[in-house]
Amino acid sequence: MRTSLFLLALLFSLAVQAQDKPAYRLFTAAGKPTGYNQMLQELARADVVFFGEQHNDPIGHWLELQLTRDLLRLRQGRLVLGLEMFERDVQPLVDQYTTGELDDNAFEADSRPWPNYATNYRPLLQLARQQKFRVVGTNVPRRYASQVAKGGLETLNTLPAAEKAWLAPLPLTVDFALPGYQQMAAMFGADAAHSAGTQNIIRAQALKDATMAYFLNQARPEGHLLLHLNGSFHSDNHDGILAYLRQQNPKLKVLTISTVLQEQLDKLAKDNQQKADFVVVVPADMTKTY
Numbered sequence: 001m002r003t004s005l006f007l008l009a010l011l012f013s014l015a016v017q018a019q020d021k022p023a024y025r026l027f028t029a030a031g032k033p034t035g036y037n038q039m040l041q042e043l044a045r046a047d048v049v050f051f052g053e054q055h056n057d058p059i060g061h062w063l064e065l066q067l068t069r070d071l072l073r074l075r076q077g078r079l080v081l082g083l084e085m086f087e088r089d090v091q092p093l094v095d096q097y098t099t100g101e102l103d104d105n106a107f108e109a110d111s112r113p114w115p116n117y118a119t120n121y122r123p124l125l126q127l128a129r130q131q132k133f134r135v136v137g138t139n140v141p142r143r144y145a146s147q148v149a150k151g152g153l154e155t156l157n158t159l160p161a162a163e164k165a166w167l168a169p170l171p172l173t174v175d176f177a178l179p180g181y182q183q184m185a186a187m188f189g190a191d192a193a194h195s196a197g198t199q200n201i202i203r204a205q206a207l208k209d210a211t212m213a214y215f216l217n218q219a220r221p222e223g224h225l226l227l228h229l230n231g232s233f234h235s236d237n238h239d240g241i242l243a244y245l246r247q248q249n250p251k252l253k254v255l256t257i258s259t260v261l262q263e264q265l266d267k268l269a270k271d272n273q274q275k276a277d278f279v280v281v282v283p284a285d286m287t288k289t290y
Contacts, residue, residue, distance in 0.1 A: 022265055024059050025281045031268035039278050040067070043255055044074040046225060048216070050241065052232030052258040052276060056288040060259040060280060061120040064229055068124060072131060075225050079133050082216040082228035084208075085114050085121055086137025088166035098128045098135050116289050124229075136219040138228065140211040141166055149204035152196075168210035168244070174203050180239040181205065209234060213244035217252075232258045236275045261286070 026034050043049050051067065053060040072079045086094055090111045097107040104122075114121065128135045144167060147155050153172055156164070164170060175181070181202045185193040192198050212230065220226040234240040235256050242254060258276035261284045262269055272279055 023282070023286070024063070025265040027268040027279045027281065029274050029277050029279070031270075031273045034278070036066075039257075040070050040074070042277075043067070043257075044071055044225070045253070046255040047252040048220065048226045048228065048245070048254045050235035050254070050256045050276075051227065051229050052235045052256065053229060054259050054261065054282070055114075055120075055231060056116065056290050057259055057261075057282055057286060058120075058289050059282045059286060061289070063280060065123050065127070068127060068227060071225060071227055072133060077131070077133060078221075078224045080219050080221070080224050080226045081124060081128060081133065081135045082138045082212070082219060082226055083121065083124075083135060084139050084212060084228075084230035084234065085117070086111065086135075087139045087141045088137060088211070088215060089141050091137050094125075094135055094137050098125060100129060119289055134219070136215060138212040138215045138219070140168075140208050145204040145207055148207050149201050152200050153203050153207070166211075168207065168214040172203075172207060172210055174206040175243065176202060178239055178243055179237055180233065205240075209240045210244045213241045213248060216241075217245060217248050232260075232275075238276075 026036060026039060028034050049071070051060075051064055053064065068079070068081060093102065093107055093111045096102040097104075097111075108117070125135060144156065144159075144163075153170075153174075156167065156170060159167075176185070176199070184202050184205060185198055188195075188198045188201075212228070212234065216226055216228050228235075228241070230241065235242055236258050238254075238256060242256070245252065245254065255278070256276035257278045257280060258272075259280045259282060260269075260272045260275065262272070262281050263284050265281050265283060268279055268281060272281070
């Protein structure tokens with residue numbers, strides 16, 4: 001009788017689980033299921049955490065907000081938030097907004113926010129304004145990345161010193177053997193992979209990565225955790241920004257999160273294993289913000 005009741009309870013439990021519609025699942029790099037609290041406790045012990053997002057994924061943006069709140073609490077306010085989404089030349093505006101000197105309209109008029117700023121990033125800046133922690137825009141002004149993509153890194157040499165201050169220190173060395181840059185080259189096909197045009201596009205990507213690494217490293221006071229939000233390509237496989245950060249400060253304890261899309265959420269696909277220390281799996285048909 002007890003065996004029958006146990007089997008009935010098990011079948012009922014399985015039926016309920018089968019009807020569940022999870023918005024996301026969390027896995028370790030090796031594909032082992034884990035939970036938010038386990039991830040949070042480990043991240044809180046790091047010096048730098050990279051959250052690699054899909055820019056139009058609402059689940060990832062919601063998790064970023066929750067993670068910022070929770071890390072701020074666990075680190076007792078010793079948190080800096082770094083954002084790919086704001087460029088170095090608008091940092092004074094970011095500071096003025098988070099300290100309450102600028103209102104929303106004035107800030108958004110001149111800071112060149114991304115089109116999805118209002119829904120996906122404004123809540124983070126508002127949290128910083130309320131809780132009084134620093135937000136740092138880390139990205140290179142896009143006009144310089146575009147300039148490099150068209151004409152190479154040497155086009156930066158004639159910039160005034162005041163504008164070079166918004167970039168990673170020059171001259172910049174690009175390691176074309178990095179897996180992420182090799183992947184970029186492969187996207188152009190075998191014939192174009194080593195062309196001057198393709199290499200300049202990779203140099204522009206490297207300028208972004210190096211600039212973000214340089215300024216996030218500068219922005220982190222001793223004893224603080226820096227949480228950096230960026231497109232997953234910039235930090236997947238501990239590559240991109242991390243490659244430049246290791247050159248500057250190899251002693252930092254750095255952990256990464258990557259957001260991926262899958263049809264099935266019960267298992268981490270082999271191709272998504274080892275992308276990051278923690279992988280957020282979101283349903284492939286999740287509603288997009290744009």
